[in-house]
Amino acid sequence: MRATYLYGAGDVRVIDVPEPTIKQPADALVRVVRACVCGSDLHPYHSMPASDAGTSMGHEFIGVVEEVGAEVTTLRAGDFVIAPFAISCGRCEFCRAGLQTSCALGGFWNDAGLGTGGGQAEAVRVPFADGTLVAVPGVDAGTDDARLASLLTLSDVYGTGWHAAVRGGVTEGSTVTVIGDGAVGLLAVLSAARLGAERIVLMGRHQVRTDLGREFGATEVVPQRGPEGIAQVRELTGGGSPIVLEAVGHRPAYDQAVGIVRPGGVISRVGVPQYEEAPIGFGSLFLPNITLTGGPAPVRAYIEQLLPAVLDGTLNPGRVFDRTVALDDVPKAYAAMDDRTALKVAVRP
Amino acid sequence: MRATYLYGAGDVRVIDVPEPTIKQPADALVRVVRACVCGSDLHPYHSMPASDAGTSMGHEFIGVVEEVGAEVTTLRAGDFVIAPFAISCGRCEFCRAGLQTSCALGGFWNDAGLGTGGGQAEAVRVPFADGTLVAVPGVDAGTDDARLASLLTLSDVYGTGWHAAVRGGVTEGSTVTVIGDGAVGLLAVLSAARLGAERIVLMGRHQVRTDLGREFGATEVVPQRGPEGIAQVRELTGGGSPIVLEAVGHRPAYDQAVGIVRPGGVISRVGVPQYEEAPIGFGSLFLPNITLTGGPAPVRAYIEQLLPAVLDGTLNPGRVFDRTVALDDVPKAYAAMDDRTALKVAVRP
Incomplete structure (x- = not known):
């Protein structure tokens, strides 16, 4: 064969x-x-x-x-x-x-x-x-x-997007930010919407994809990345997103997640990490009591x-x-x- | 004054x-x-x-x-x-x-x-x-x-030990491992016991302290550290501890937590991290779907x-x-x- x-x-x-x-x-x-x-x-x-x-x-x-x-x-x-x-x-x-x-x-x-x-x-x-x-x-x-x-x-990909949302604790009325407009990111949007999220910010810069993301339930799209994208999401969410679903796996996506998550919030990762070490110390996850979760669905x-x-x-x-x-x-x-x-x-x- | x-x-x-x-x-x-x-x-x-x-x-x-x-x-x-x-x-x-x-x-x-x-x-x-x-x-x-x-x-220290246990999700019947026999570690033991944990493994090597830990509710004490301590806890818990409370803050304590946590489990940190970057990638937290949580109580x-x-x-x-x-x-x-x-x-x- x-x-x-x-x-x-x-x-x-x-x-x-x-x-x-x-x-x-x-x-x-x-x-x-x-x-x-x-x-x-x-x-x-x-x-x-x-x-x-x-x-x-x-x-x-x-x-x-x-x-x-x-x-x-x-x-x-x-x-x-x-x-x-x-x-x-x-x-x-x-x-x-x-x-x-x-x-x-x-x-x-x-x-x-x-x-x-x-x-x-x-x-x-x-x-x-x-x-x-x-x-x-x-x-x-x-x-x-x-x-x-x-x-x-x-x-x-659907089960993986779902896992991101479930592990992120998405529920009725949640505000969620999804990093990544690939298939998993888009299905994380669909999953968050299905679980009742009220606001879903999708970070992605390919309009064909983010348009599908809007159909799946995204309420806002942020095409910027890095510090600019972080500032944009922090402003949109009034100080950070309580739930961040990371559907990329590259280190900049993790850094972006840390940058946009709200104190007390959750970063749920389903993108396969292409890094081993990353910041999790006092200034990144510890002081604001951030929870990092997720894994293969x-x-x-x-x-x-x-x-x-x-x-x-x-x-x-x-x-x-x-x-x-x-x-x-x-x-x-x-x-x-x-x-x-x-x-x-x-x-x- | x-x-x-x-x-x-x-x-x-x-x-x-x-x-x-x-x-x-x-x-x-x-x-x-x-x-x-x-x-x-x-x-x-x-x-x-x-x-x-x-x-x-x-x-x-x-x-x-x-x-x-x-x-x-x-x-x-x-x-x-x-x-x-x-x-x-x-x-x-x-x-x-x-x-x-x-x-x-x-x-x-x-x-x-x-x-x-x-x-x-x-x-x-x-x-x-x-x-x-x-x-x-x-x-x-x-x-x-x-x-x-x-x-x-x-x-x-009591509120901090309590925070570790609460964030770790300790509940009736839990198996918990506490890393550190300082005041916070010992009060994490007390808190886990108060929340109904059935088995509490305390990792510490100062017998006066671990004796107090036993009075507070520790069911087992593991004085070994590093690979030996990890092997010991993995054996005691039949493959890893579903909940690990990290009450030290030094990098070896984090590595120990990663080494002893069971797939699907939680590492709840309350020791102030003395490191910024640490392993959180595929082989450490991601593949086994480990949740990392905690922070200042x-x-x-x-x-x-x-x-x-x-x-x-x-x-x-x-x-x-x-x-x-x-x-x-x-x-x-x-x-x-x-x-x-x-x-x-x-x-x-």
Whole structure:
């Protein structure tokens, strides 16, 4: 089959690899209906050292179960499924607590230990299929593109935006600032609105994106960055935003979050940090009693809750997709997202 | 009157200064009954550059109101009061929200802007007296030493330990690890126990202190530090502590907190950070969805709640005091706390 591999910064290739097979009794084999490229895929796309072996790519996909191992009880061939970006056993303490990204046995796609391939491929072997996958009755590979796109967001970006808002403590009447107008930032806006936020300031400078952000619920848009953007948000919010959702992951976005958060407030991060050390001392987080929270979203814990409004068409988070490519064109998808001519690209194998 | 000034690292002097007077109509003048030396006073005691002017010291005291300004409505001469370590107007958004340490108009003792002196003195001018001070009926300067010591902890260390536990989310049945066996660490233990924690691991290596910690509610004591201490706590807690209360402020204590916290858990800091940057990236806080919270305790918000059990003798947080000195002996108090021959020293002016 064809599958996507990254061989170093900027070097994405779609290559022939062996078809995956069931290896463990808890495995399922899923034929991919849609996959996509994530903002976080751009981090290794920018920085990965050259590698002869390469690494398989993609951690968001929806598809149809082709075969299940002997121990799989909740799925069978033909089921339409959403695959969260983390593999989870479904049984350990962390899975039971809804923190599947810390599963004691699980891991992530392209994981050497679990021997899994990535989702930007024709098919994927899914370990711990009962714990990992969520079946969606009434949907199949022939479902219309818009619905499939929205279902695909449940494998990562919608659940991630939701996690940002939930961890940020967004509730009825909240004032929230979202940093970043990528797919996750926009879906953090949607999530904050869904949780009842009254004011949602979106920091982003790509008007096509921020326009979608307004449709998703943003009440104000601040295109400025750095000190100017901070001053703008502090003025708009009368001294700082009680809740800041950081959906970028670069250090300047963190510094911006610290700059705009109100004393006693919360910074909830879901952008994968591209830094390790950052200011958290007396002058930044401590004196104003700021809470820093967030992390990779346990989207598996959120899918059942978010699914109904997607299925009945109340919400269309799939609008973050503005392009669809064939699998062999995935390198173009990376390039388009990298130069920001595309917001988020779906892949149709 | 006599007052304590710090002129540089290790250089504490008790000098003659003018008696404070009422300067603003919201001021009160308080004759100090007991003051004390704080663990956080040791930070400038270690590192302050030499200064000819010096800086007045002390931010914890209880005393008797001697005189009030024309606008003071809740206090009068003769009232016994607890002074929190932060000055707060009592009316702004942050005071009303119980975050008096972020008061829009207030500040801290020894504040150049507010023109306040420190509490390690015979008398103190208190700005925003209605918002700052808490009157305690039925107590006077002649109350027994043990009761006075417990009341004095409400000006900082007990409220600070309580803040750590509250921000850490301690509740019935919690497993908590407290880093630090100073007065704040021990009172974080007491607070966690009071909030219903079932297991309280205390990390500290001074047996006199950890013995008091056990009396306050610690169920286990880990004297080891660094990797050895981390391994010990991870083993005791079966993979990490869901709640970590950090009551030291030095960088190794933060690193220890990161090392022992369980995925999905909380690090609540109340030790004043002696570092600005520290690891918060993918491998430290992000991947395991750790929440970092805490800051200077708004003790003013907690005093009324904590007072009854102190007044009726149910709790004796004042047991953290193991020495009392006269005001002129304050330099000895700093030295004794610095070389750890004293846990916490009360000052009787």
